Amino acid sequence: xxxxxxxxxxxxxxxxxxxxxxxxxxxxxxxxxxxxxxxxxxxxxxxxxxxxxxxxxxxxxxxxxxxxxxxxxxxxxxxxxxxxxxxxxxxxxxxxxxxxxxxxxxxxxxxxxxxxxxxxxxxxxxxxxxxxxxxxxxxxxxxxxxxxxxxxxxxxxxxxxxxxxxxxxxxxxxxxxxxxxxxxxxxxxxxxxxxxxxxxxxxxxxxxxxxxxxxxxxxxxxxxxxxxxxxxxxxxxxxxxxxxxxx
Numbered sequence: 616x617x618x619x620x621x622x623x624x625x626x627x628x629x630x631x632x633x634x635x636x637x638x639x640x641x642x643x644x645x646x647x648x649x650x651x652x653x654x655x656x657x658x659x660x661x662x663x664x665x666x667x668x669x670x671x672x673x674x675x676x677x678x679x680x681x682x683x684x685x686x687x688x689x690x691x692x693x694x695x696x697x698x699x700x701x702x703x704x705x706x707x708x709x710x711x712x713x714x715x716x717x718x719x720x721x722x723x724x725x726x727x728x729x730x731x732x733x734x735x736x737x738x739x740x741x742x743x744x745x746x747x748x749x750x751x752x753x754x755x756x757x758x759x760x761x762x763x764x765x766x767x768x769x770x771x772x773x774x775x776x777x778x779x780x781x782x783x784x785x786x787x788x789x790x791x792x793x794x795x796x797x798x799x800x801x802x803x804x805x806x807x808x809x810x811x812x813x814x815x816x817x818x819x820x821x822x823x824x825x826x827x828x829x830x831x832x833x834x835x836x837x838x839x840x841x842x843x844x845x846x847x848x849x850x851x852x853x854x855x856x857x858x859x860x861x862x
Contacts, residue, residue, distance in 0.1 A: 623708035629722040629749015630668035633825025642747040649715035655684035665717040701734035756821035793852040798845030817853035
């Protein structure tokens with residue numbers, strides 16, 4: 616399919632990392648006016664986390680369509696998945712319906728929303744769309760922990776977790792602050808490295824922020840991996856203790 620026009624408008628909406636009430640007013644208006652709301656859901660969850668983020672907003676259930684998202688690292692599988700999803704959404708747009716797509720966190724920060732938007736633009740070159748930013752997991756974690764992300768001229772690195780300790784050590788040693796995302800099963804050796812480097816006392820950890828089983832701590836020296844997995848987790852790493860800039 617390669618249509619050149621479409622009547623419906625596509626909205627990409629970052630719903631934040633979990634807590635309700637984090638949506639901008641303009642994004643709420645887009646959600647409310649959308650005819651269909653697509654929301655990603657893990658095959659291992661009974662409900663979409665993104666939908667939980669909309670708690671308190673009156674949305675008719677019949678508007679919502681849950682779609683299973685893929686965590687595959689294989690690029691061909693990713694292309695196939697988002698191409699298929701784009702075809703589904705394009706079919707609704709061509710009916711003149713407006714479609715909202717929800718994504719956890721921010722729409723343009725390590726988000727699969729970018730894959731979907733690109734696939735939609737391939738199929739509908741004149742796609743009418745608007746993308747709304749969302750609050751990132753690390754900014755929400757920093758606020759909840761009272762953990763400044765950058766002060767003065769500190770250098771900040773935002774990255775998905777490397778595959779081994781040496782790579783992560785190099786990243787930490789060459790930056791003042793490291794925001795570590797996509798930790799997954801690597802959490803145990805990451806915590807071990809921070810302890811070996813003697814900087815655990817400068818770090819913060821957030822897991823499933825805003826959800827019922829949220830874990831927030833500035834005491835990662837005693838954090839055990841059986842308390843929290845590295846999924847939906849963010850580590851805030853500071854190489855040195857904060858300088859006192861207020862006195």
